[in-house]
Amino acid sequence: MNIALPALVPALPALGAAATFATGRRAPGYARPLAILPVAAAAVLALVTALQLGTGATLDVATRLTPTGGPEIWLGLHLDGYTSLISVLVGVVATCVQIYSTAYLRTDPRYPSYAALVSLFTAAMFLVVYSGDLILLLVGWEIMGICSYFLIGHHWETADARAASLKAFLVTKLGDVPFLFGIFLLGADAGTFRIQGVLAAAAHGQLHHPTLIALLLLAGVAGKSAQFPLHTWLPDAMAGPTPVSALIHAATMVAAGIYLVARLLPVFLLSGAALVVLAVMAGVTMVGSALCALAQDDIKRVLAYSTVGQLGYMAGALASGDREAAVFHLVSHGAFKALLFLAAGVLIHAAHTNSLSAMSRLPGLRDRVPDARWTLGIGLVALVGLPPFSGFFSKESVLTAAEHAATGDALTNGVGPAAAVPQVAGWIVLVTGLLTALLTAVYATRLWLLAFPSRRAAQAAKAQATAAAPVAEPGAPYSPELDEADPGQSEPAAMRWPLWVLAVPTIGFGVSSLRTDWLPKLLDGGSLRPSLPTAVLGTGVALAGVLIGYAAWRTATAKARRSPAEAAAPVPDPGRVLLGPLHGPAQHGFHLDRLYSLAFVRPTVAAAELVKFLDREVVEGYVQASGGTAKLLGWVVRRSQTGNAQTYLSALLAGVVLIAVFVAVGT
């Protein structure tokens, strides 16, 4: 197989980004082709590479980049079924997003830099996926981080976007520092940074600090993949343009952490403690984010919290030792979440607002955006996990993995011994996973009912708020987006058909897991078929969630209708009914931001104030004092410069006499 082919996959978008950066200002007309063509070509090449590689084969090539005196750094590619699957996903989603962006950011003056950053991000993600060396992977990892920072801050005119981009950058960096040390420790223990070498060392028991390594790496994974307690940046990151949220903060970058753990799973399997930590992290993340999603008013924030929760599922699958299920859910989630975000983008574009309660007051919305309505529905059903959509199969595979781990025979598929997975990790993932499935169904139903109320309900709501302009619910966290286009126009084709492209895998991808010689053969070869108890339980829970959500909505609507006097009454919100007193805290992410602000931001600011005081008052005091003393001495000397020559001569004479006397006495 030709090495140039996989090497070109990350190189093409990078070159496209460079070309867009170079020509964007002088020839903005080339920005669109330069944005789409390299990414699309890379997607095709990724597909060709995957097809050439075939199933069950691996390719590992490397050339030494630099000797370091310690473990050397290699420019290495590693291809196997996992890279094939994820690189094709990245290519397809990135291409869809680039095409969608040409319409979504049609009038944006900074479109060229935006497109270049998306291309650069795509290149970095390909690099992370294909990399066969941990240091090379880290390079891609950090480029993704900086692209994410720039793209969240795309609308840097707004204070929200600036704050969100800084927060995302700092929080992910907080995880990346331990991550870097984890890589160093791993390299030092294994004697190499090459992933194959590391895995071989793990297999032969040469890693002396597996728990420490795994925990350090988990910090970086938590930051990148937005797991508790470092997940707080992701909901705020929705201040970026919607296509960016779809590509980076839903489908690809946040999955990089999961992918990394999947690649290094044998290392994690060496440490039961790390797996339990991962399971607890995933469980807290899943349930907490689902509760938060139920209370959000901003449609993008709902989807963001849902992303956090679904990433929790993937982390849970990894904690159960089944990387097949994690990657399966990663890919199906990447497709349906990108679809959900792009459909939400169409909705925002049409409704001119992010707010769900404002959308529910717009009566014509359901007829204005038929494509978005259908595809959003498809995406939500996949998110809820109803058969036969892809989300059902991937979620069930996660639950099955957790069930097996809980009973002690984890589905490690030959990556490690089944006994390496603690049963408690499986139990945590299983219980929280089922609970989250219920909550997910509730908030997905709520999202659907609020965004597209029935015509009658919409009319009623409109009559209720006749004069009131659509405004967001007061006090709710909200990431306003500068609307990119005139809402009077219908959505261009470039914003509609990427939805249908992504809807295909959302509907059909899950079926590929049914036979072991289809999708599982590409991966480790284990079964991904859902087991009967979890399938029944999961589907039942999801259906129950849908019903609960609908019932709560009916209750809320009925209550609102009984008291029509309150003209300014909030839109009937099932989340408010269900959560009760929890609604307020959940809306603000359980005040985790405030806690962090108290625990970390304030002390940091206070320390900065102290340093400022020491610098301004103490260090600068010395400088000022030395300057002042010199000035004072100068003043004394200047006083003697009277301009009277006879005074000078008198002083000269006195000096001569003194010297003469001293010389005479001295000799």
Place this chain on the structure above:
Amino acid sequence: MHLAYPAVLAALLFSIGVYGLLARRNAILVLMSVELMLNAVNLNLIAFDAWLRDALHAGQALTLFAITIAAAEIGLGLAIVLLVFRTRGTADVDRLRALGDRAAEVPAQFDGAATDNAAKGQAVK
């Protein structure tokens, strides 16, 4: 003749010159005092030349040389005094202090912190 007589005379002349240089206010008289000091030195040169019986008479030669130079120098000095008198209307040495440091009245240290802050490029509150 004993060496003491010319030596004492020269010392007296020099002292009178020094006194005149430091105490007189008129620039012409200051110049005259300088001449007195110069000639005291010349007297010493000649006296010691005779006392040491120098075969080359270097002392006398140097004296002639010094007298010549002094003539040129006093001419230049008088010309300067003349010009100063013409422009300033006075030849009073005490009042010719244009080269003195007049700004050295108050050190800038105590002018207040505002100008310092401004100089550091920080906001003046």
